[in-house]
Amino acid sequence: MIELSVSRARSTLASLRLAVLMFLADPQWLIPSMIAPVIFGLVAFEIFRGSGPYFVVYAILGAGMMSMWGQTLYGSGWATGQDREFGTLEPTLQAPTPYLYVVLGRVIWNVLSGLIGGLIVYLVVILAYGRPPPLVDPWAFAGLFVFVVLTLAAVGVVFAAFYVYTRYAGFIQNVGEFAFYVGTGCMFPVVLLPFWTSPFSLFFPPTWALDALRYLAIPGYAGFSWGFGIDLLGAVGTTAVYLAVAGSVFQQVQRHVLESGDLQEY
Amino acid sequence: MNEAAIEAHGIGRVFESRKGFLMQERVRTVALDGVELSVRPGELFGLLGPNGAGKTTLTKILSTLLLPTRGQAKVLGVDVARNPELVRPRIGLVLGGERGLYNRVSARENLRYFADLFGIPVERREPRIVEVLARVGLTDSADRRVEEFSRGMKQKLHLARGILHWPQVLFLDEPTIGLDPRSARETRKLVRGLVSDGVTIFLTTHYMFEAEELCHRIAVLGHGKIIATDTVAALRQLVGGDRTFEVEGYGFEDAELAQLRRLPGVSKIVSEEFGPRLRLTLRVRTREIVPEDIRGVLLNHAELSVRERGTSLEDVYLDLVEEGT
Ligand SMILES: Nc1ncnc2c1ncn2[C@@H]1O[C@H](COP(=O)(O)OP(=O)(O)OP(=O)(O)O)[C@@H](O)[C@H]1O
Numbered sequence: 110m111i112e113l114s115v116s117r118a119r120s121t122l123a124s125l126r127l128a129v130l131m132f133l134a135d136p137q138w139l140i141p142s143m144i145a146p147v148i149f150g151l152v153a154f155e156i157f158r159g160s161g162p163y164f165v166v167y168a169i170l171g172a173g174m175m176s177m178w179g180q181t182l183y184g185s186g187w188a189t190g191q192d193r194e195f196g197t198l199e200p201t202l203q204a205p206t207p208y209l210y211v212v213l214g215r216v217i218w219n220v221l222s223g224l225i226g227g228l229i230v231y232l233v234v235i236l237a238y239g240r241p242p243p244l245v246d247p248w249a250f251a252g253l254f255v256f257v258v259l260t261l262a263a264v265g266v267v268f269a270a271f272y273v274y275t276r277y278a279g280f281i282q283n284v285g286e287f288a289f290y291v292g293t294g295c296m297f298p299v300v301l302l303p304f305w306t307s308p309f310s311l312f313f314p315p316t317w318a319l320d321a322l323r324y325l326a327i328p329g330y331a332g333f334s335w336g337f338g339i340d341l342l343g344a345v346g347t348t349a350v351y352l353a354v355a356g357s358v359f360q361q362v363q364r365h366v367l368e369s370g371d372l373q374e375y
Numbered sequence: 376m377n378e379a380a381i382e383a384h385g386i387g388r389v390f391e392s393r394k395g396f397l398m399q400e401r402v403r404t405v406a407l408d409g410v411e412l413s414v415r416p417g418e419l420f421g422l423l424g425p426n427g428a429g430k431t432t433l434t435k436i437l438s439t440l441l442l443p444t445r446g447q448a449k450v451l452g453v454d455v456a457r458n459p460e461l462v463r464p465r466i467g468l469v470l471g472g473e474r475g476l477y478n479r480v481s482a483r484e485n486l487r488y489f490a491d492l493f494g495i496p497v498e499r500r501e502p503r504i505v506e507v508l509a510r511v512g513l514t515d516s517a518d519r520r521v522e523e524f525s526r527g528m529k530q531k532l533h534l535a536r537g538i539l540h541w542p543q544v545l546f547l548d549e550p551t552i553g554l555d556p557r558s559a560r561e562t563r564k565l566v567r568g569l570v571s572d573g574v575t576i577f578l579t580t581h582y583m584f585e586a587e588e589l590c591h592r593i594a595v596l597g598h599g600k601i602i603a604t605d606t607v608a609a610l611r612q613l614v615g616g617d618r619t620f621e622v623e624g625y626g627f628e629d630a631e632l633a634q635l636r637r638l639p640g641v642s643k644i645v646s647e648e649f650g651p652r653l654r655l656t657l658r659v660r661t662r663e664i665v666p667e668d669i670r671g672v673l674l675n676h677a678e679l680s681v682r683e684r685g686t687s688l689e690d691v692y693l694d695l696v697e698e699g700t
């Protein structure tokens with residue numbers, strides 16, 4: 110008898126590979142996902158025009174995050190929704206690999222393609238405005254930026270679970286997406302929002318990470334009153350929580366769908 | 376090993392769904408209602424039953440895709456609801472149909488993906504894919520996108536995926552649906568081959584000859600319960616014998632029917648309209664009766680036709696399903 114050895118890393122890679130293949134088979138969807146960043150970039154530029162040089166940085170960060178957010182978060186859930194639609198959710202869940210690792214592979218692909226969206230925003234704003242002023246600390250910024258991407262991925266993983274859970278997830282997320290852009294401070298600093306919204310946004314790692322990132326980009330930035338250090342701690346902490354619960358969230362969700370028996374519905 | 380390959384005790388499954396305006400109305404469907412069955416290692420076990428009887432539901436429960444609402448099922452000695460992760464690597468599942476595949480990539484890529492998810496040893500992956508593609512007859516289309524596949528080709532790919540990881544138990548839900556006669560025959564050959572390799576197979580089908588040709592034992596499912604389980608030969612006896620006479624004529628009288636019933640070995644007579652004529656179907660247990668005995672009873676009928684045929688699995692099935700209702 111042949112010994113099977115299920116490996117999480119291998120399953121993640123297989124899922125990443127399939128995501129790339131599916132993209133290459135039908136690359137035209139890149140166009141709509143490129144239009145959004147261009148529009149985000151232009152709108153952000155118009156909103157913040159004339160508010161001093163560093164608001165351009167703000168615009169880039171905000172719009173860039175929005176498009177990356179869309180790609181990473183929405184994309185990961187969407188792929189699971191597609192699994193429902195294709196009818197591939199059943200055979201995939203029937204395989205011995207936990208579905209979490211399949212999602213992880215897709216999240217990695219979405220992060221990579223989301224970065225392209227971020228880059229487009231950057232280029233659009235630069236073309237419209239010219240080079241932004243130098244960052245406060247470019248190296249720390251770069252490092253933290255990678256971490257911000259990780260926070261998005263963490264949320265993306267947990268959100269994908271939602272799509273496994275119910276076929277209505279896409280609908281719910283469509284409605285909720287805009288609230289997210291605002292609520293996590295992608296669009297405006299969270300401190301500008303009504304007080305009651307901040308407790309919610311603090312549940313999302315990107316809120317903390319993005320605020321921390323602004324400290325590194327804008328001299329004299331004052332976001333949350335607690336400052337950079339706590340921001341960073343909050344980001345690391347919330348991300349850790351997301352990653353820690355991802356496994357059990359998926360286990361629960363997988364259990365739930367086996368109970369409800371609507372895996373083939375979409 | 377004495378242990379059953381598949382075992383189900385009191386399996387029930389209820390679906391709760393909502394329908395109507397704003398999903399206000401709750402609908403409760405009892406799909407399975409206390410299923411008992413046991414499949415031996417190496418056996419080819421067939422499950423028959425009308426549409427909506429619960430065949431797919433049972434298949435999904437046994438293959439860890441659905442939890443029963445009551446009862447217990449074990450596959451290879453492992454509880455499917457409690458330890459699905461131990462069952463999954465050892466079983467294969469073919470649900471078939473147009474869906475369930477990644478249409479935008481090739482057949483080979485579909486198999487690569489699932490080979491990775493199943494943890495097929497890396498060095499064996501490519502040769503194994505070539506092997507299963509050949510086994511289902513898709514070698515020439517291996518690198519075409521699945522969206523270009525006909526329904527039958529998709530069905531073959533489903534099969535290829537089901538057997539990819541050398542499962543010890545294979546669940547096949549209507550494996551030959553949509554296949555042309557030759558491909559269906561090839562598939563049945565493949566199934567027999569798997570059985571001779573020692574694979575236990577659990578198969579559902581609506582094709583009686585397929586079940587008769589392939590299965591060691593057959594269970595008939597009706598309204599969520601197993602009506603009967605046995606070999607085809609034993610099921611024939613169960614429904615009243617392996618000989619069936621078909622008698623066609625006009626206006627048989629009750630007295631004549633009673634007389635036919637008294638013939639030795641006649642276990643059952645069903646009469647139905649057949650165009651302008653009546654058709655009597657006689658189920659017979661013994662070898663003693665010949666067509667002349669029947670003609671002897673129905674002497675004053677002109678244009679009488681009496682034909683003998685073996686009791687087919689279809690007869691058995693229809694009888695059992697009818698009794699079940
Ligand atoms: N996800 C579901 N939600 C609600 N009801 C369901 C669901 N799946 C199956 N059912 C119901 O359960 C019953 C059994 O369905 P199942 O698909 O198991 O039948 P089947 O024997 O496979 O039929 P067929 O021969 O048509 O394939 C049907 O009444 C069906 O409507």
Ligand SMILES: [Mg+2]
Pocket residue numbers: 430431432548
């Ligand atoms: Mg079915």
